[in-house]
Amino acid sequence: MRTARLRTVHPVLWAGWTALAAGAVLCVLGWYGVSGERFAERQLPYLASCTVPGAALIVAGAVLLTHGRGALAAARVEELYGLLVAAEPADEGPGQQASAPLAVSADRLMVPGGTLFHRADCPLVAGKAEAVPVDAKLVRSGELGPCPICEPAAADD
Structure with missing residues (x-):
């Protein structure tokens, strides 16, 4: 169960990092293009083609990373819960406590x-x-x- 969940989580993390990197590159290219133009009408194509999509990719990458890390944490919690359930004694029910006391000495x-x-x-x-x-x-x-x-x-x- 764990490996199946992790196989679906890792591509999401990679996609998030890739989107963040691509967005950063586009923002840098847009800034470089805007900085070389003096007039606002010549700066707009750089804003529209590089900076705005770059910012959108950065936001999308952050969302993917957040979702991927949450899914990774959920997979770890499920694995720990599975270990806990597997360690439960077979003769006791899930809500029952042990009937014998922890210590029985009269001293x-x-x-x-x-x-x-x-x-x-x-x-x-x-x-x-x-x-x-x-x-x-x-x-x-x-x-x-x-x-x-x-x-x-x-x-x-």
Whole structure:
């Protein structure tokens, strides 16, 4: 799917750059022709044949580049979405969350100076040497709140 989308995007980008370059060349030629003529009636053919079409090509090239880059970004987002959908577990539905908690240990730990208490196997405190057992007085007084990741109060009540 990605290669098909990118094959249609790259020609648009090339067309945009080509239109920009051609428009710039025409504007330079028109300016050069106008600068060599003293009278306005002799300058009009250069304006009509070079400068106005050159400006139109510059605008068209800018539009093509904007569209091409947007399509390229959309192709990348679709590719990332495809990878995300492919990585979704087969046994869970798209709107369901895992029923098992992230951590299941009954031991509670806290980091000194922290405001949360955690299960011992919570990823936020697992492997930290400074984590100490929780004092029950701190939990009862409300100084420590439950970790929103491992949810120790929900399973330990």
